[in-house]
Amino acid sequence: MLWFRRDLRLRDHPALVAAAADGEVLPLFVLDDALWGPSGDVRRAHLLRSLRSLDAALGGHLVVEHGDPADVVPRVARRAGAARVHVSADAGPYGRRRDDAVAAALAGAGRELVRTGTPYAIGPGTLRTAAGTPFQVFNAYSRAWLAHGVPAPAPPARARWVRDGGPGLDAPGRPAEPDLGGVELPPAGEDAALARWASFREHALGAYEHGRDRPDLDGTSQLSHALKWGELHPRTLLHDLRGHEGPGAASYRSELAWRDFYADVLWHRPDSARGYYAPQLAQLRYESPDSEAFRAWCEGRTGYPVVDAGMRQMRSVGWVHNRVRLIVGSFLVKDLHVEWTHGGREFMRRLRDADLSSNTHNWQWVAGSGPDAGPFFRVFNPITQGLKFDPEGEYVRRYVPELRHLPGKAAHTPWEAADGYAHGYPQRIVDHARERRVALEEYARVRDRDRDRDRDRRG
Structure with missing residues (x-):
């Protein structure tokens, strides 16, 4: 099984590569009330549209279940006869607790949760200061981040997708897309994100150093939602920036480093998710x-x-x-x-x-x-x-x-x-x-x- 979470894509997907090497793959997404409940309608709408795009890319094979993942994932694995459930590792406080609970439930039935890759260019918790402590200053973190380097994108995965008769996105009881009134969202999904990235590189990357501060201009990539949901991976962006050495590309790399820095802070200080870091x-x-x-x-x-x-x-x-x-x-x-x-x-x-x-x-x-x-x-x-x-x-x-x-x-x-x-x-x-x-x-x-x-x- 491949349990999709914040990795709603098929390209540059290490967990998918690992799952495909295991044999036939059942793709699963779990609508988790702990995450769905606090989300606003805009986020819910984008997620459902992204899942619909992913399901189309999977040929309609995506299984969509609803409930507590610690109950749902072992049940679907048992139903499908899957010995291993592959995921991209989650670095957030709730995600880590959830995945530990799922891993324990799977292990109790002789199955395994296999975590491969993360939603970040460099996984949270990887980099440390010379003294072995977490970074607290961005510039020092950024230097270590650049020196560490980022691996090449994952190779294409030739997965044999299967579906076990489980429910899809439009099954009875699955949530309908919220009525957003007049809110206009951009297209969702991997292909839309890659098209936006290509347009940004062509038209705005060169001026990004200063253009990113101008809200009156279309000077930013507007890919933050795509990175949030993993419709593309930051490793893909950094790979595509090879050969772009101007100030615009340097500024864009720095913004990706900030994203990793804040995830690293949360890894070490999960209390800062709701409370004061200082x-x-x-x-x-x-x-x-x-x-x-x-x-x-x-x-x-x-x-x-x-x-x-x-x-x-x-x-x-x-x-x-x-x-x-x-x-x-x-x-x-x-x-x-x-x-x-x-x-x-x-x-x-x-x-x-x-x-x-x-x-x-x-x-x-x-x-x-x-x-x-x-x-x-x-x-x-x-x-x-x-x-x-x-x-x-x-x-x-x-x-x-x-x-x-x-x-x-x-x-x-x-x-x-x-x-x-x-x-x-x-x-x-x-x-x-x-x-x-x-x-x-x-x-x-x-x-x-x-x-x-x-x-x-x-x-």
């Missing part, structure tokens, strides 16, 4: 998320155009440009004084690429509490950030129709135009300069209290 900042005082300000942020009604454009982009396409994620995150934590965990949950609910390690640690980067994070006192000015990275206001006008009448950069400052609010755009809900001072004063309170406590201990 616990000192847990002492900051925050406003309740049960507030009109938090709802305005979620819905893109803050009165700060680039913030509102980002939040509306997420509700429109299930994705937000990375630079804008930093801007809206800083605004929530440091202008609205709402704890990063609430923003992280909103992202996990609405993003098609919602990934636990990347989402959590990017939020902690903004909040100053993560590994190698931006300092808390780095507060993004939403006006100057918008003017710098969306200089002609194209991004704002794309997602904030109330400001489409304002030309050029005027879209970022409607309060300066006589007709800036003519079409119903909301007034600013807070004064950025004032809230920045409040945030820094609160940070100074916690910092000084920690200093005093340390001084008292030294005595």
Whole structure:
């Protein structure tokens, strides 16, 4: 058996190669309530579309079961007479616990769970500092990551797919695709991801070093959802980047290294999935998320155009440009004084690429509490950030129709135009300069209290 999880592809798939070497292969996907339940509709819809694409590539052989994998996988293995169940290893806290439980259940029946490969270029837990400790600083990790190297893509697998009469994706009781309303998602599946990758290499890779910071341009690969679900593997991307040695390719490699770095952090610190990596900042005082300000942020009604454009982009396409994620995150934590965990949950609910390690640690980067994070006192000015990275206001006008009448950069400052609010755009809900001072004063309170406590201990 091959149990698909975050590896919904047939190319560059080491676990598939291992399974094919065993003989005929039964492909299985398990709809696990522990993962399906917390997922937002956008993520569920993309997953179902990706599974449908995978099933087509498998000639309709994909078996889709529902339930606890510790019960389902051994039952299907017994039904199929499979001695071994092949998987790509899972590095997440839940995935590791789940797989250990499945392995134990299989072993009790004389069967084996075989873990081959991971969803990352270099598996979490592989790299260590010279002292043998986990990396906490990205630049040092990145140097080790580059020096380690990445193996070539896995060879093509010529699997003989079989189906044991088990249910498929459209069997009774299987979930229907959620109604997303007006949310528009890109095509799902391996072929769509490879086509997007080819287009990005041709049209945007060369300018990626700077283009990746411009939300008004199509300057990023937008493959984060494909990497999340394993519709392609980062090893494939790195292999295709051979011979591309310009700053654009170097920047793209660095972004893949960040993805591996955050997965490595979560491997060593599973508590950081929900809690503070740096616990000192847990002492900051925050406003309740049960507030009109938090709802305005979620819905893109803050009165700060680039913030509102980002939040509306997420509700429109299930994705937000990375630079804008930093801007809206800083605004929530440091202008609205709402704890990063609430923003992280909103992202996990609405993003098609919602990934636990990347989402959590990017939020902690903004909040100053993560590994190698931006300092808390780095507060993004939403006006100057918008003017710098969306200089002609194209991004704002794309997602904030109330400001489409304002030309050029005027879209970022409607309060300066006589007709800036003519079409119903909301007034600013807070004064950025004032809230920045409040945030820094609160940070100074916690910092000084920690200093005093340390001084008292030294005595």
